[in-house]
Amino acid sequence: MSNLTILRTYAQKAPETLPPSILFKQSAKNITIFDGYPKSIFHFLILPRIQEPLTADTLRSLPSLLKGDKEQAKSVIDAIAEDAKAVKKEIQEEMVERYGFKWDIWTGFHGVPSMEHLHLHVLSADLCSERMKNKKHYNSFHPKLGFFLHLNDVLSWFDAESSYFSNQIKNLKPSNYEPILKEPLACFHCRSEMKNIPSLKAHLQEEWDKLERRAKRPAPRKRKAPNAESQADNTEATGSKRAKSEAEEPETASGTI
DNA sequence: GTTCTAGAAC
């Protein structure tokens, strides 16, 4: 069912010929498909279609695209970004319909993808899925480890010095990224280290449950008197006391190797 | 990328 070039065959075909179980949507330049082995509650792939001046070879991977014409590379990634924005919006709507709240969505490329043909991952920030089975799966999507190259970071390379741009390309090699996949299992919410996959999965589920509870907690009532600094709280259950969670940390751009 | 499974870890 899935060989390592299956994505290229999807990108090559007329989108209309793809079954609805695979194709989520299409645009002039891309197709969006359901990830066959979703690692989060929502998980899609956006692939540039092989057409016009673009060749399968150019679109083989991020480095192959970036090593070619820079303006062409930029327009390919911009078009992917545009579709990613629309897909994110649809995911958010379905989050509300199915779960009653919204949580983060990540968009990015793998530093070293195992499947050929450029593909952007668009996935909900939970990593709660039956298919999330091993350390390699987990670390490849961990938002801070650096294996997952956030779309906005990749886009920013185009605005940097050209020496920086070429350095980023040069660094996109397996020897820089493979070691990341072997790093310890650290929760992406709170950084705590887990002994093994089963305990990590149980912990991630708890973290997600916590997000849900937090999102669904009734909003605290507004104070009406500007001077009323009194700490008197009506109920101990509402969240006015919760100062800041251990999970909250300033968002930093993912480190590059 | 997955599946399968030997043997390490507990």
Next chain:
DNA sequence: GTTCTAGAAC
């Protein structure tokens, strides 16, 4: 004895 990881796949 069972759980879990990690390397081979002809």
